[in-house]
Amino acid sequence: MCGIVGLFSKSNKIESQLGHYLSEMLLEMTERGPDSAGIAVYRNPTDNGHTKLTVLCPKDDYNWKKVSTDLSHHYDGEVAFEVRGNQATFIVPGSEEGISNWFNQTHPELMLISSGSTIEIYKATGLPTRVIEKFNIRELTGTHALGHTRMATESAVTTHHSHPFSTGEDICLVHNGSLSNHNRLRRILSKKGIVFHTDNDSEVAAGYIASRLLQGDDLDQALEAALHDLDGFYTFAVGTKDGFAVMRDPIACKPAIIAETEDWVAMSSEYRAISVLPGAKDATTWEPEPSKIYSWKH
Amino acid sequence: MNEFDLDQSKIRDFNAALHNPSKATDQSTWKVTNTKGRHAIAVGINSALNLQIDGHVGYYCAGMNQKANVTINGHCGAGVAENMMSGTVTVKGNASQYAGATAHGGLLIIEGDASSRCGISMKGIDIVVKGNIGHMSAFMAQTGRLVVCGDAGDALGDSLYEARLYVRGKVASLGADCIEKPMKEEHKTELKELLERANITDINVEEFHRYGSARTLYNFNIDNVGSY
Numbered sequence: 001m002c003g004i005v006g007l008f009s010k011s012n013k014i015e016s017q018l019g020h021y022l023s024e025m026l027l028e029m030t031e032r033g034p035d036s037a038g039i040a041v042y043r044n045p046t047d048n049g050h051t052k053l054t055v056l057c058p059k060d061d062y063n064w065k066k067v068s069t070d071l072s073h074h075y076d077g078e079v080a081f082e083v084r085g086n087q088a089t090f091i092v093p094g095s096e097e098g099i100s101n102w103f104n105q106t107h108p109e110l111m112l113i114s115s116g117s118t119i120e121i122y123k124a125t126g127l128p129t130r131v132i133e134k135f136n137i138r139e140l141t142g143t144h145a146l147g148h149t150r151m152a153t154e155s156a157v158t159t160h161h162s163h164p165f166s167t168g169e170d171i172c173l174v175h176n177g178s179l180s181n182h183n184r185l186r187r188i189l190s191k192k193g194i195v196f197h198t199d200n201d202s203e204v205a206a207g208y209i210a211s212r213l214l215q216g217d218d219l220d221q222a223l224e225a226a227l228h229d230l231d232g233f234y235t236f237a238v239g240t241k242d243g244f245a246v247m248r249d250p251i252a253c254k255p256a257i258i259a260e261t262e263d264w265v266a267m268s269s270e271y272r273a274i275s276v277l278p279g280a281k282d283a284t285t286w287e288p289e290p291s292k293i294y295s296w297k298h
Numbered sequence: 299m300n301e302f303d304l305d306q307s308k309i310r311d312f313n314a315a316l317h318n319p320s321k322a323t324d325q326s327t328w329k330v331t332n333t334k335g336r337h338a339i340a341v342g343i344n345s346a347l348n349l350q351i352d353g354h355v356g357y358y359c360a361g362m363n364q365k366a367n368v369t370i371n372g373h374c375g376a377g378v379a380e381n382m383m384s385g386t387v388t389v390k391g392n393a394s395q396y397a398g399a400t401a402h403g404g405l406l407i408i409e410g411d412a413s414s415r416c417g418i419s420m421k422g423i424d425i426v427v428k429g430n431i432g433h434m435s436a437f438m439a440q441t442g443r444l445v446v447c448g449d450a451g452d453a454l455g456d457s458l459y460e461a462r463l464y465v466r467g468k469v470a471s472l473g474a475d476c477i478e479k480p481m482k483e484e485h486k487t488e489l490k491e492l493l494e495r496a497n498i499t500d501i502n503v504e505e506f507h508r509y510g511s512a513r514t515l516y517n518f519n520i521d522n523v524g525s526y
Contacts, residue, residue: 252395252414252432252433255375255376255394255395257394270335270356270357270375271334271335271354271356271373271375272334272335272336272337272356273335274335275334275335275354276334281353281354285354285373285391285392286392287392287394287395287413289432290414290432290433
């Protein structure tokens, strides 16, 4: 069991309180996933030619200023950064290319968990309430966000194994279910250059979608292909720079519900997470059908 | 009228009140508000009371119901009226997976759509769905009747025993050992009575098709037909 939530703003009414509403949704999913929790939020797009990185350190009180200085030298320009808990977000003047290797070589204690122009990911082990406080999630503004509460079934309970997983620029995925062919797929995707950090099955799904998008698919096409190539049980919520999608496997064992108003679209494992949103009572609410892709774009 | 607001009271206390024989008397009226998708609301009622639930509910609402008349003014999570024994449960909105699963008796009316596995392993319940139902509905259904005024998803009635299925719209596909059977007068009479009990008066029974078990997957014995 796991809990997943997603909130996509359609008008700008909820953007200033996106973090608050996502936190409320995540808290409702506590019982579905007490092992770890995480969120991905799409906010504050960078200027052209800049890349936003979210980096995680297992230790608290890390000297992020030093990393910022090192990044300034690497990119030969000014680097902005913001610290939340044991993570920091950097805005660097350059492309994402090679930055993962740079971190591995110069700061092996750190882990790059997202990169792109708008995405930020925050995740940790423990109950959602702890994670929300640790990273001050409630104050975050943004256009859309995904969240996950994990009850681990197939790989270890660590921060690195927590969702959301991002394996491409501005792409992330949260998953409720289990995949049975992830080892084989991981090998195939690794040969294509997709980098995986864990033995987690959901990371492979994120990598698969990233790989399809890199090949030129749009999000709907990537998910359509995933229906054929991913074997197992899944409800996925996927975020891109300007899009949000939900898909369930052909058997649809794992729960999911979607609700939509003029101001927002939300998905969750259970309705109670949607009930906390403004106007939820009168929202158009339905259960997504198996093998059907539901997507929205800004 | 006994009223509960689930923002103020715990579900456990509400359910305990519904189980209290001195309060939950026959024909007593009850109302619960601020349900907000919470689970296990009104589970295990055992008296002929009337309960109105205002709002969407989570999993297993009105499970194991006996005798009570429950109306849900909202959508339902998984397993509404699971293992119901008797009484009536009416859902004004849509129902999620396995509505009426394993239920032995009573009537479940879903005015919207039901999702997958509606009536899975039903053992005597009658289910009337005004909208559509999802895939794998009536899987291993043993006895009882399932009426669908809309369409049915894939693998309807897979591994069916003796439940009778009536579908007005399209059936995406039939499951193993489920076949279409002729609508005889006795079936039209039975269907008409079920629709009336669900307050559906504007639909003609002639528009329905009947589906049942081909009886090749299990050891059907004609000598025992009276027990089904």
